[in-house]
Amino acid sequence: MDGVELQILWSNLIGIVSEQARALQRIAFSPIVREAGDLANGLFDEQARMVAQAVTGTPGHINSLAAAARNLLDNCDADSLQPGDVLITNDPWMSAGHFFDITILSPIFRGERIIGYAGSTIHHSDIGGYGIGSGARDIHEEGLWIPTMKLYEAGKPNETLFQIIRRNVRTPDALMGDLGAQVSSGIIASDRLNALCDRYGLDDISELSQEIITRSETATRDAIRKLPGGTYHGASRFDVPGGQVIDLKTAVTVDAEKGEIVIDFEGSSPPSSMGINVVPAYTHAYATFAVRSSLNPDLPNNAGSLAPIRLKLPDECVVNAKYPSPVNARHVVGMYVPFPILKALAQVIPDRVVAEGSGAVWTIQISGKDRAGVPFTSSMFNYSGGMGARATKPGISAVCYPTGVSAVPVEVLEATYPIAFTCKELEHGTGGAGKYPGGDGQRIGYHMRTGRTWLLNTIPSRLVSGPEGLLGGGDGAAGVFQINGEAIADTRKREMQPDDEVFMITPGGGGYGAV
Template identity: 70%
Template structure:
């Protein structure tokens, strides 16, 4: 294709998915979607290849959404779709790794044929079951499992599925508000894609999609071929609630001849009894994100740029979860996936990596009854520790690598549930020393003002094992989690008294280079 024409139409595609994401954020009920951007939107061609994605989003959703579209249309075939159909699933192995993340896929029709698909994945407030914690004993305790089905059929709601969802969640109005936001954003994306085709006289986007994906693939392989071939190794260890220590081991193989990178997690920890196991799609999402951000971050993130990166892990492994292990808190381990990869790449491109950071965001979910006796459940809200230092810059404080999800403002939380924050400040000095200093964590205190007992799901990590420094940099500080001044943390839902107060300090990031 002509380069100028391609650039113009590529700009159109990016605008479509970005507008789709903005519409989703504006309409969504859940603060974690509206305020924190815990979402992904993408545009797919007629073969369900991801062509373009919005800038807004988290890697665990974006890259797993790329695989989810193909999974959905493999179950419900394109020939069984018609205008007005909308597909849905929260199957952990089909999409983003746990029940809270619901994927919605809308087929786009033009002149009676499928032009492409608009897809979105967002974190929902409630999906019934145990909640966001890690205490379920198997996946069936964790909530409502929605197989690949039609949420809408020819523009009309699937009433049976709608009734099942409504009956199995605690806050049905919030769930359907967010589902409606996903459906609306997908419909809008389809309308915008048809308008683009009208402008340029296109009956389909086959040539456009093929060109974008082919160029992305070629550029990624060219970048890989510039690396020194060979096997490179990395390893990271961290602790999770209950004191369990998880180790992730990685062998990164650079294959110049094929222009491919193979990431192998053989030797990593076995599955956990806690709900922190990670499905392969989520592992793949964060592994590819780490490599893409080092290798060629300016390239589009699509089927072409992701294709040359292969990820594998043994079956008996915490990051290749198999049914029926619990997975609801899969981010606690999944967000550590980039760190052994970064250590391997430090042997190849030391100026492009960063030291270990705090790891997974600390996820909090609160459940109870307000002063009037009405039930409430908070949307999951997250707090970050310090980011690892970079070769030429200090690590960012209170910023989590690799998720990209922002914290929900405390004012929004205090307005939506009966919570009162007593403290929120940067924990100065918790980042590791080095030529470049690791980012600091933060201190957060809160209590409830409902006057009633309440339940707390909290999933901190790095309470004992701090983030390591790189190239002589010193480690950051480990975190702490206290209730009424006493250390208290288990991998399960905690019953709390009406007056209990929580104080937590998130970990600091490691330093880069010797401090002397």
């Protein structure tokens, strides 16, 4: 395909999928989607291969969505799909790893033929069950499990499924509003893709998608071939709620001849009894993100550029969750997956990696009744620590690396829920020393304005030891979590008293290079 023509069509595809994401955020009810951008949007060809992703979204959602489209179609009668059908699932092993992330896939028809699919995954405010914390003992305590089903059939809602969902969640209006936003964004993608075909005289996008995917895969393999072949090892150790210590170990094998990278997690911690286990799709999502962002981050993120990166996962491993392991807080471990990979890659491309950062975002969920007795349950809101330093720049303070999700402004939270913040500011000096210092964490304090008891779900990590520096850089500071001034290690869901105050300091990032 002519390079100029390809660039024009590619720009159109990016415009379509980015408009799809903007529409989803504008329509969404929940702050976690509308303000924080905890979402993914992808455009797929007729073979369910991801061709393009929106410019916003999290790696954990986007790269999991890349696999989810094929999984959904393999678990339904794809030949029976008709205009107006919308598929849905929140199966952790088919999509993004826990019940809160619901994936929607809409076939895009041109006449009577499917020419592609519009997909989205977002974190929903509630899915029943335990909530966002890690205290459930198996997956069936964690909430409502939606198998692959049709949310809409020929444009008509599946009323039975809608009733089941509404009766199983604490905030049905928010969840239904967010589902509606996902469906609407798919309609927009369908309209825009058909308009593109009309504009350029295309019957479908099969030739275009094949060209994009082939070029992306070739460019990724070429980037891998420039690395010295061999196997490089990395390891990361961190504590999670309850004081449990997790080890993630990787052997990154570069096959320079084939242009492939294989990442083996042999030696990593076994499955946990807590809900922090990670399904393979989510592990793959953050592992591929670490490699892709180090090799050639300007390449499109699609089925082609992801293909040369493969994983080997031990059967009994915290990053290879098996049914019925609890997984609701899978991000607590999953967001640490890039760090041992980056440590291995630092041995061959030290100028293109970052030091360890604070890792998983600290998630908070509050619920109870306000002063008028009206029940409320928040979607989770996140606070990050410092990012690890880079080879030529300091780490960024209070940035959610590697997830990229934004923090919901305190003004929005205070306007939406009966919560009052006493502080939210950078905690200077928490980043590790080095030629380039790590980013600083932040301090956050809050209490509730309900005058009643309330429930707190929160999942801090790195309360014992901070992120490691890289190549002689100093370690970042560990985090602090207190209730009424007392350090708390067991952060499972707890009943809080009306006047209780929560105080947190998130970890600082590791430094890069000796001073």
